[in-house]
Amino acid sequence: AQKVTQAQTEISVVEKEDVTLDCVYETRDTTYYLFWYKQPPSGELVFLIRRNSFDEQNEISGRYSWNFQKSTSSFNFTITASQVVDSAVYFCALSVVNQGGKLIFGQGTELSVKP
Amino acid sequence: NAGVTQTPKFQVLKTGQSMTLQCAQDMNHEYMSWYRQDPGMGLRLIHYSVGAGITDQGEVPNGYNVSRSTTEDFPLRLLSAAPSQTSVYFCASSYSRVSNTEAFFGQGTRLTVV
Numbered sequence: 001a002q003k004v005t006q007a008q009t010e011i012s013v014v015e016k017e018d019v020t021l022d023c024v025y026e027t028r029d030t031t032y033y034l035f036w037y038k039q040p041p042s043g044e045l046v047f048l049i050r051r052n053s054f055d056e057q058n059e060i061s062g063r064y065s066w067n068f069q070k071s072t073s074s075f076n077f078t079i080t081a082s083q084v085v086d087s088a089v090y091f092c093a094l095s096v097v098n099q100g101g102k103l104i105f106g107q108g109t110e111l112s113v114k115p
Numbered sequence: 116n117a118g119v120t121q122t123p124k125f126q127v128l129k130t131g132q133s134m135t136l137q138c139a140q141d142m143n144h145e146y147m148s149w150y151r152q153d154p155g156m157g158l159r160l161i162h163y164s165v166g167a168g169i170t171d172q173g174e175v176p177n178g179y180n181v182s183r184s185t186t187e188d189f190p191l192r193l194l195s196a197a198p199s200q201t202s203v204y205f206c207a208s209s210y211s212r213v214s215n216t217e218a219f220f221g222q223g224t225r226l227t228v229v
Contacts, residue, residue: 002158011156033215035218036223037220043203043223044222044223045205045220045222045223047217047218047219050217052215082173091158094160095215097215099215101147101148101208101211101215102146102148102163103148103160104157104160105150105157105158105159107157
């Protein structure tokens with residue numbers, strides 16, 4: 001069985017601080033995919049990144065970066081120089097090969113960025 | 116390009132009533148699914164479909180039915196609403212189950228059962 005754990009329920013930071021959202025996953029499959037989604041206060045789910053299990057390179061996109069470590073089964077998300085617009089609930093999710101679209105979500109981390 | 120369209124956005128039901136949540140996608144995606152979102156529990160899979168005529172149960176299927184007669188549509192039926200079904204419901208679609216591409220989500224339906 002697969003499982004995703006986001007141990008941080010809520011995080012509060014002041015604007016311009018860096019913040020890291022943790023994601024730990026469990027799966028016995030060797031081929032799997034990891035995702036991050038953002039849910040702003042308006043409620044929609046916005047796709048941020050997809051990573052497959054064979055690609056451990058870290059990725060940076062503007063102020064966002066992701067650190068994938070298979071050795072610790074983690075896929076952490078860092079926001080550099082946070083902004084008020086980053087305030088949202090962030091979900092980490094997992095899918096295994098040939099079950100694309102069947103996502104196992106973590107509980108979500110609510111990030112509040114205060115001015 | 117509308118993406119994934121869900122209706123209605125809000126709904127209040129009385130216990131025992133039935134209703135259908137509509138979901139349509141215009142991206143010719145093979146895979147469609149329904150999730151419910153509850154506080155502190157993330158999103159949980161209710162039912163999914165890998166193509167027209169094929170559906171299967173997810174993690175929390177009880178009290179819900181689905182059908183997939185066309186590639187575009189994937190309605191979710193609540194047979195006899197219960198307060199425990201108060202939740203936010205999301206429909207999603209993705210290109211195929213094989214490719215594991217990202218899922219596109221509808222805007223959500225906030226359902227309250229009283």
